[in-house]
Amino acid sequence: MRKIYIQALVIFCASLSMAQSPITLTAVNFPGSNDTLRYTNAQLSSVGNYTQTGTNFTWNYSNLVYSSQGVRDFKLALQTPYAFFFFGFNEYGEKIADNITAGPLTITNYYNYYKKQTSPVNAFVADGIGMTFSSVPVPSYYSDKDELYIFPLTYSNYDSTSFKFSTPTTTALPFTYKKTGYRVTKADGWGTITTPYGTANCLRIVTTQYSQDTIKYNAFSFGFPNNQRSYQWLTIGEKIPYLEVSGALAGANFTPNQARYRDNYQNPAGVRENNDLSAIEFYPNPGKDKLWLNFTRNGEFFVEVLGMDGKTIKAADLNSLNTAQSIDISELSPAIYIIKVREKQSVYFYKFIKE
Structure with a gap:
C-alpha cells in the first residue's frame, strides 16, 4: 500500500x-x-x-x-x-x-x-x-x-x-x-x-x-x-x-x-516474463521448425509471436481442448522471440530462441 x-x-x-x-x-x-x-x-x-x-x-x-x-x-x-x-x-x-x-x-x-x-x-x-x-x-x-x-x-x-x-x-x-x-x-x-x-x-x-x-x-x-x-x-x-x-x-x-x-520505444524483452508457465508450456526451446504448445488449463487463448521490436509476426486463436497444437517457426530468422498469450483479461509473456 x-x-x-x-x-x-x-x-x-x-x-x-x-x-x-x-x-x-x-x-x-x-x-x-x-x-x-x-x-x-x-x-x-x-x-x-x-x-x-x-x-x-x-x-x-x-x-x-x-x-x-x-x-x-x-x-x-x-x-x-x-x-x-x-x-x-x-x-x-x-x-x-x-x-x-x-x-x-x-x-x-x-x-x-x-x-x-x-x-x-x-x-x-x-x-x-x-x-x-x-x-x-x-x-x-x-x-x-x-x-x-x-x-x-x-x-x-x-x-x-x-x-x-x-x-x-x-x-x-x-x-x-x-x-x-x-x-x-x-x-x-x-x-x-x-x-x-x-x-x-x-x-x-x-x-x-x-x-x-x-x-x-x-x-x-x-x-x-x-x-x-x-x-x-x-x-x-x-x-x-x-x-x-x-x-x-x-x-x-x-x-x-x-x-x-x-510513448518511447519499449523493448518487449523488458516486459516481465512469466517464468511460472502459468498458462502454457512450450517446447523445444531453442527450436527450429515447430513450437509445440500445451495449455495448463482449459480455455480460449490468443497466441502471438512477437519480434524484439514489438511487432506481431504470427498470431492464432487456440483452444486448450485441442491437442498437438503447434506454431510453425521454420521461416523465422535465428533470434530471440517473445510469445504473448492472452487469456480473457490476463496477458503472459515468454521468451524462446529460434535456432
Whole structure:
C-alpha cells in the first residue's frame, strides 16, 4: 500500500506544479514534415473511465497495460508516392496501410494527406487520400476539407464543420468511394494527464465524425453510416494525442476499439516474463521448425509471436481442448522471440530462441 500512496502523492504534486490555466494549441503543436512519433497500444480493459473531465482536472492513466507499439510517420508530400498530385511545403502524407481489402477490392499504398492552412479557416485539415488500385494511382482531394483541429484551440471551443470526399469518377476505375458528413469537436476539459509515458499539461477534446460512406463497384453500390468518436488529450510538445480512446458510434452508444498513448520505444524483452508457465508450456526451446504448445488449463487463448521490436509476426486463436497444437517457426530468422498469450483479461509473456 505504501508504494501506491507514494505514486499518488507524486502525481498529485506534479499536477499542482503544472496545470494552473488551460493551454492553447496552434499549428506548431501538430505534426509536420519528418515527424516520426511512436505510440503504445494499451489494453482496453486497463483504461478505466475515459469520459470523466473538468477544469484543472487530474487524469491518472498510469496503469495502462502495454499491448503493442506503432509509429506515425509524417513525410513532406513531395517525398511520398503521390507527389505528382499532392505538393506544397505545408502538405504532409502519412502511410496508413500497405494493403486494404474490402470484398473484391484490394487497395495498396494507402496514404492520408494533411495540411496546415490559415485560409479560409486556420486549421489542421485532412486534405486528401492517395491509394493505388491495380497498379493505377488514385489520388484525390477533399472537395470540402475535413477540419480536424481549428486554431487557436483552447478550453470551451466548440466547432462543427462539414467535409466531402470522392475518388475520381471515371470508366478507367471500376469503383468509387465517397464520404460526406460533418465533424463536431468540443474542448471539454483541461488539466494534467499521467500515463506510463509521463505527466503533462493537457487539453481534453471530444471529436465526433458523422459520415455517410458509399462504395460503388461496377454495377453495385451500397452506402452505410460511418460514425466515429475520439477522446483525445492534447499537449504542447507531443504533436499527437498524449492519450486517445477511439471507436464507433451507433446512435448514442459509443464502443471503444482502440486506446493508444504517446510513448518511447519499449523493448518487449523488458516486459516481465512469466517464468511460472502459468498458462502454457512450450517446447523445444531453442527450436527450429515447430513450437509445440500445451495449455495448463482449459480455455480460449490468443497466441502471438512477437519480434524484439514489438511487432506481431504470427498470431492464432487456440483452444486448450485441442491437442498437438503447434506454431510453425521454420521461416523465422535465428533470434530471440517473445510469445504473448492472452487469456480473457490476463496477458503472459515468454521468451524462446529460434535456432
